[in-house]
Amino acid sequence: MVLSTLALTGSAYAGTGVGDGKGGDTEERGGSDGTGIYAAAKIQYSGSVTTNGSTGNVTSSDVNWTPPPCWYAPYLGAKDFKEKMSKDIDSQMNAPGMGGHAGAALNELQRHYEDDYGWTDTPGYKDYNVEKDGEGMFWAAVENPNEPDILKRSSCNDIPFWVDNGEAPPPQYEEAITPQILAALAYQHMELPDTKVTLAPAATTKVNLPTWAWLDKAVFDEVQATAAINVPGFNIQATTTAKPISLKLEPGTDDAQTYPASGECTINADGSIGEPYAKGKSTQTPPCGLKYLRSSGDTTFKLRATITWEIAWTGTGGAGGDLPNGTFGNEQAVTVQEIQAVNR
Known part of the structure; x- marks a missing residue:
């Protein structure tokens, strides 16, 4: 289910590798930001990675292969997600021009997370799942900032969904983050030595x-x-x-x-x-x-x-x-x- 009227500002973002340009051990850490919000979509890179997370030096010899343009990753726990979503929805509800279909879509989204309102393949939630806080996380879409095609970057456009700790995301989310996706991102960020013979x-x-x-x-x-x-x-x-x-x-x-x-x-x-x-x-x-x-x-x-x-x-x-x-x-x-x- 896609509700494109919702703008999750700063919702999920890709981390960047921090390199010294010399191929040494480098790392950017994810984790708590001090308020209990886990920047889970921030990927932690280490090893020989490019400075500031720019596209790596390596170029695939397979012209049909590219790193993923987007993916779904853990975002926020239930209480933090409720706080953020409530603020985002209220802000947009009160914005000029939010009547008609746009207002109806936001109202439907609010019911989805608050009142257990769901669709055929998307079950709803009661009070943002706060009774399960600490037992799982809401996952959200993450765009690959190194993907030049904006349409591909935004192709992961489903609204945030819940995943219990230790469980796999529902099978319909084929772009859910996996070790194989992380391997492709490490490939993209890899820094190779200069080839001066x-x-x-x-x-x-x-x-x-x-x-x-x-x-x-x-x-x-x-x-x-x-x-x-x-x-x-x-x-x-x-x-x-x-x-x-x-x-x-x-x-x-x-x-x-x-x-x-x-x-x-x-x-x-x-x-x-x-x-x-x-x-x-x-x-x-x-x-x-x-x-x-x-x-x-x-x-x-x-x-x-x-x-x-x-x-x-x-x-x-x-x-x-x-x-x-x-x-x-x-x-x-x-x-x-x-x-x-x-x-x-």
Whole structure:
């Protein structure tokens, strides 16, 4: 049942991860605000998460997969919900222009929570369920602030509903928060390290000279981010883990060759990618690298290095599985010079 005339100002909101930009342990806490109101929809993030909860660096390789645009989560206990709803309804009832259908809808909503007035698939409540205060919570819709499509964000538009502690939400609420949804949100907030490969020669190379490229395991390892909701009677969490599996090199010009020819360098047994250049290898073909066939002139070529990450998750109750592979890349400037010959 949807009554769009009700504006639950500040009703439920998504929490934001707080990061230091360096992939260290970070966390934003939910819980009581000092008045007994539990900000249960505030998701608690930890691990390597992006600053201020912005969209993560990782991009799904599956164009058809996106994190959820909205969900339902625990909101308020019965007494706190009654206080807030009563104020909201009274305020809107007394607002100009609230006669006719709008006023009737608000009156119906008030009866739903106060007088046990329900609909076919939506039972009503007696006095906001205050006799069950502490035994459960009202759940409400939460919009994902990182979803650009406002219609998708607002698609969870059912009015708040009651869930007893330890019980699952009614089956019709398919978007109710789960460990799998938390895993997708952790995926979205995950912060990955910059993909700056080591080159030899470094920033300046020569035409037709093989350039070696590699990433050391010591500075490039798996990344984890955790999302959790912890309130009375409801505690779930999910940890998303990303492991690098390959490096793709895009030289920034068609006048270049890559090694291997696909430009995809797979991960080695020790977790590194490519092989460091060593003295005496100048005539060898690098296992991971590239060769420019013309000079960059007075400018540079923008070499793009993109890592593909294999991403999986584990969560409360032994849940878990795979998520779509993710990618994240950076550009770095490469100067390519002509080899100067000396005529005698």
